[in-house]
Amino acid sequence: MKTTPCVGCGYCCVKVTCTAGIEKFGVNKKPCQGLIWNDKDGRHWCKLGIGNDQAAHFYRNYLHMGAGCSSTLFNDWRTNIRDRTKSVSQPTSVISPIPPIMQVFLKCLAKQFVSPDVLYNTLVDFKREMSRTEIGEEKYEQIELEIKRCFDQNRQSFMKEFF
Numbered sequence: 001m002k003t004t005p006c007v008g009c010g011y012c013c014v015k016v017t018c019t020a021g022i023e024k025f026g027v028n029k030k031p032c033q034g035l036i037w038n039d040k041d042g043r044h045w046c047k048l049g050i051g052n053d054q055a056a057h058f059y060r061n062y063l064h065m066g067a068g069c070s071s072t073l074f075n076d077w078r079t080n081i082r083d084r085t086k087s088v089s090q091p092t093s094v095i096s097p098i099p100p101i102m103q104v105f106l107k108c109l110a111k112q113f114v115s116p117d118v119l120y121n122t123l124v125d126f127k128r129e130m131s132r133t134e135i136g137e138e139k140y141e142q143i144e145l146e147i148k149r150c151f152d153q154n155r156q157s158f159m160k161e162f163f
């Protein structure tokens, strides 16, 4: 499958802290404290994946670093890459739009064989149901992004090839 390369714009990590970020840093700050800006490279990196030790290898694999961009839709940051770590570093009470117990459930679900069609149809239906609630579009997009990311991080390797 053709993928769009990650250019380090930081959009995905600023919008939603991934489960690794929540587990590792456990802070109510946005963006994730793992996100760092590198002037020399002119892009962001996740500090969990930097280095040659076992932990860095683990996180590079776990977070699919180098596998392409996970958030291309409606993302104009890709063409306006600049340091996003300071401008939005205000403390916030929300680090993930999904409650921790549901994150664990999603993690377990993502390990099962769920076809792209089922996932797609579920998200379409979910969006339709959400549009009938008070939850705004921006919040919905954050939830959808986190669901996709959870599936991406937890599905089995044979399923990644299938996807």
Ligand code: SF4
Binding pocket: 012, 013, 016, 017, 018, 019, 020, 021, 022, 032, 033, 034, 035, 036, 045, 046, 047, 048, 063
């Ligand atoms: S990938 Fe790294 S920087 Fe991005 S949200 Fe996860 S832990 Fe934070």
Ligand code: SF4
Binding pocket: 005, 006, 007, 008, 009, 010, 011, 012, 013, 068, 069, 070, 071, 072, 075, 078
């Ligand atoms: S939104 Fe895409 S290009 Fe930007 S940091 Fe995330 S994966 Fe990389």
